[in-house]
Amino acid sequence: MKENLKIIPLGGLGEIGKNMTAFEYGEHILIVDAGLMFPENDMLGIDYIIPDFKYIRERAEQVRAVFITHGHEDHTGAINHLMQHLDVPIYATPLTRGLLELKLARGAKEKAANLQTVQAGDRIEVGPFSIELFHVCHSIPDGVGLGITTPVGLLVHTGDYKFDHTPVDNWPTDYGKLSEFGARGVLALLADSTNADEPGWTPSERVIDGALDQVFRKAPGRIIVASFASLISRMQQVAGAAQAHGRKMAFVGASMVENARMARKLGYLDLPEGLVIALDQALAMPDDQVVLMCTGSQGEPSSIIGRLARSANRQFSLNPGDTIILSAHPIPGNEENVNRTINKLFRRGADVIYDPIAPVHVSGHASQEEMKLLLHLVRPKYLIPIHGELRHLKQHSLIAQDLGIAAENVAVVENGQVIQFDASGRMSLGERIPGDHVFVDGTGVGDIGPSVVRERDVLSREGFVHVQIVMDRVSRKLVHDPEIITRGFVYQPEAEELLDQTIDRVTAAVGRANGSLERSVEEAVRNFLYDETKRRPMVFVTVTEV
Numbered sequence: 365m366k367e368n369l370k371i372i373p374l375g376g377l378g379e380i381g382k383n384m385t386a387f388e389y390g391e392h393i394l395i396v397d398a399g400l401m402f403p404e405n406d407m408l409g410i411d412y413i414i415p416d417f418k419y420i421r422e423r424a425e426q427v428r429a430v431f432i433t434h435g436h437e438d439h440t441g442a443i444n445h446l447m448q449h450l451d452v453p454i455y456a457t458p459l460t461r462g463l464l465e466l467k468l469a470r471g472a473k474e475k476a477a478n479l480q481t482v483q484a485g486d487r488i489e490v491g492p493f494s495i496e497l498f499h500v501c502h503s504i505p506d507g508v509g510l511g512i513t514t515p516v517g518l519l520v521h522t523g524d525y526k527f528d529h530t531p532v533d534n535w536p537t538d539y540g541k542l543s544e545f546g547a548r549g550v551l552a553l554l555a556d557s558t559n560a561d562e563p564g565w566t567p568s569e570r571v572i573d574g575a576l577d578q579v580f581r582k583a584p585g586r587i588i589v590a591s592f593a594s595l596i597s598r599m600q601q602v603a604g605a606a607q608a609h610g611r612k613m614a615f616v617g618a619s620m621v622e623n624a625r626m627a628r629k630l631g632y633l634d635l636p637e638g639l640v641i642a643l644d645q646a647l648a649m650p651d652d653q654v655v656l657m658c659t660g661s662q663g664e665p666s667s668i669i670g671r672l673a674r675s676a677n678r679q680f681s682l683n684p685g686d687t688i689i690l691s692a693h694p695i696p697g698n699e700e701n702v703n704r705t706i707n708k709l710f711r712r713g714a715d716v717i718y719d720p721i722a723p724v725h726v727s728g729h730a731s732q733e734e735m736k737l738l739l740h741l742v743r744p745k746y747l748i749p750i751h752g753e754l755r756h757l758k759q760h761s762l763i764a765q766d767l768g769i770a771a772e773n774v775a776v777v778e779n780g781q782v783i784q785f786d787a788s789g790r791m792s793l794g795e796r797i798p799g800d801h802v803f804v805d806g807t808g809v810g811d812i813g814p815s816v817v818r819e820r821d822v823l824s825r826e827g828f829v830h831v832q833i834v835m836d837r838v839s840r841k842l843v844h845d846p847e848i849i850t851r852g853f854v855y856q857p858e859a860e861e862l863l864d865q866t867i868d869r870v871t872a873a874v875g876r877a878n879g880s881l882e883r884s885v886e887e888a889v890r891n892f893l894y895d896e897t898k899r900r901p902m903v904f905v906t907v908t909e910v
Contacts, residue, residue, distance in 0.1 A: 366787035369516045375415035378778035380696045381438040384415045392491035395430045400441030413801045414442035421449045429490045432456040433523030434507035435463035453478045459506035462626040498541040500525035503728025505533045517551030527734040530568045532597040542741040553744035557752035558729040560759035566731045575723045576605040585651035585685030590661040590669045593619035596627045606655045614646035616658035661692035663705030673708035682712045690718040691725045747774045827852025828902040837909040846870040853901040
């Protein structure tokens with residue numbers, strides 16, 4: 365008797381980032397991707413967010429393999445955390461494997477990961493699953509989608525894709541394989557939804573060449589290009605522009621240098637001899653003869669661009685006449701941070717080029733017309749929109765319905781909602797498992813919960829007030845006036861009257877306290893401060909008995 369096939373979205377559905385999906389049949393689990401998500405503005409102190417692995421941890425012995433579709437952080441960034449619980453092969457194409465090796469090495473995992481190199485066109489047998497890899501065009505070379513043959517039918521997982529007819533690496537998406545899947549009969553298509561609200565076709569990566577040429581032609585001084593360290597195709601385009609305009613090129617930052625070296629070694633980055641020089645050499649050359657490529661397109665405070673914006677970069681500072689190119693779209697939710705960084709860079713005297721000022725970045729994801737073409741090629745019975753916020757998943761559903769797929773054959777779900785297919789291939793919704801955020805803060809993983817993040821937000825907006833009370837253990841009277849310390853609430857020398865009145869309220873609360881003294885004082889102080897200031901600082905009360 366056949367088992368039900370379960371598709372378990374652990375990340376990437378209802379959000380942008382931390383993409384991860386598990387496929388379960390009987391005692392066998394196959395995992396596709398293990399990504400991270402960057403924190404939103406109100407997630408103070410959080411470095412990044414990873415999927416909740418609890419379901420996988422509890423069934424670690426059933427996991428047979430991990431497949432990584434491509435090398436971007438939102439598909440690879442949690443691999444170290446995942447592999448702490450698993451001892452299974454990781455399948456990846458050569459460039460993706462190279463990026464994973466660097467990431468796993470930095471993670472200092474005790475036991476070396478079992479990395480297996482695969483190519484588009486390969487077929488891998490894993491338990492009851494037969495996985496066929498097919499090439500997809502994206503904003504990084506060597507991306508693949510997966511055709512997964514299961515005992516109940518054929519599934520197609522696109523990974524991130526677009527239909528770029530003139531990609532930088534001259535390797536378009538494999539339309540033939542998609543058509544072949546369609547001819548075989550596809551039970552369900554799991555398809556990228558990131559640009560489901562974008563009409564038309566996503567522009568080709570080639571348009572960036574013309575934009576870079578114009579910027580390089582006009583820039584009077586140094587050119588500093590900020591991008592993701594994994595965006596190998598952008599490195600190639602910047603190198604081409606540098607060579608065409610007689611500039612030398614230097615990579616800045618450990619991740620950028622490591623990734624460029626690895627991509628060059630594997631043949632995915634073709635750099636003419638003598639074009640790339642060390643940063644020290646570049647800084648010693650005339651400004652109009654160099655281009656620097658670094659991280660920081662998202663305005664991250666610790667990145668090169670983030671430090672330059674604050675005049676806090678140790679190796680070099682901005683010079684008058686520098687041109688900075690931000691060659692990436694802001695991650696959803698990060699627009700405010702990016703805009704703030706751009707303003708700071710202008711304030712430092714730099715000229716900043718960013719989309720939509722010039723087409724220095726295009727999306728690597730399919731827009732609506734490409735999604736329609738994919739559906740026509742694959743002709744799935746069921747569609748499961750993946751990789752997007754709920755609004756993107758819903759829009760993808762409407763696109764499918766316009767093409768004749770019945771609404772009941774489209775599963776718009778969020779993380780944790782299990783989708784089941786029975787032996788006859790009929791889809792239904794199964795159990796709901798945990799699919800929450802797991803916050804990574806320094807070396808802590810999962811020890812910071814939503815309540816702590818909310819507390820940090822309150823502290824950042826309202827500050828705190830600490831009330832120190834010293835009491836006589838016998839008489840239960842105050843030994844001396846309470847001491848009040850504030851941070852982020854009021855400037856104490858200028859709020860003496862308010863704090864004196866607060867001390868009076870504390871003294872009165874101590875006198876009438878019935879039950880918990882700390883709770884009585886905390887409530888009295890909180891109510892008084894709100895009445896006086898209309899603000900709600902966090903109030904802490906400490907009682908010492910002598």
